Amino acid sequence: MKVFISCDMEGVAGVVDWAQCRPDGGAAYERGCRLLLDEVNAAIRGAVRAGATDVVVNDSHGAMANLDPSAIVAPATYISGRHKPGYMMQGLDDSFDAVFFVGYHGSISGAPSVLSHTYNPEVISAVRLAGTEVGESGVNALVADACRVPIALVTGDDVTLAEAARVAPDHVGVQVKTSITRFSAHHLRPEDAHARIERGAAEAVERAGRLPDRLDVDDLSLEVDLQTADMAAVGAWVKGVERIGPRTVRVSGQTGEPGTGSRRGDRPDGRAVYDAFVALTYITRQAGGR
């Protein structure tokens, strides 16, 4: 039983401010990292208790090196650092049995959720999958779909769990806080959050074999609204991305080129869509200026 954990930070109990999530936040960041570490370790413990033998933790927040490697509990191994081609899903392949999203947050376009964004808040204002607005859980689910691994556990606030249910309706959700605004929330005591995450992780591992390993949609391409028309123009330079409106692009990952495994007319491959989406987020950083 192999478990893949993608951990973000904004959805952790006790976190409400960017200072807790960024290295220049000083003592606040140190506390944020500790809270994140304890939630990740709770997920690992629960997974192991239910039979997981391998756990890989992919740090998916900011510069993606927020955990003290020596404090992550065994048997988990740790993927950290920037510019990973697989970004928030680096390391997932078809040898895994369950995906956990820990510390996840709401989308930029949805209901108020602590520190909400969808990849880059300077650039992306909404993402739709099969016509439904999704957050990072919905985008990252494309890779899980490509690997045929179910999303079994999601932790975060109330909004995050509701958004994740759009792509993984049968996941085990552990709500650790209720968002009041984008910068305020009512939190569980961290020790209670950890206990619930540990129980939820165990249940998720037990349930994983019965969960669907494919998204219930025919078209895996994404529609992405960007903040400005300039960003949409630059975004369309990416292979597999086309502009369909002044500020909107369609990310299909399909280029029509032979040998890409993603010819036009096929059900788009989730990995190809995700790769094109990641390239879109990288390239549009150069077309900012807000």
Ligand SMILES: [Zn+2]
């Ligand atoms: Zn984050």
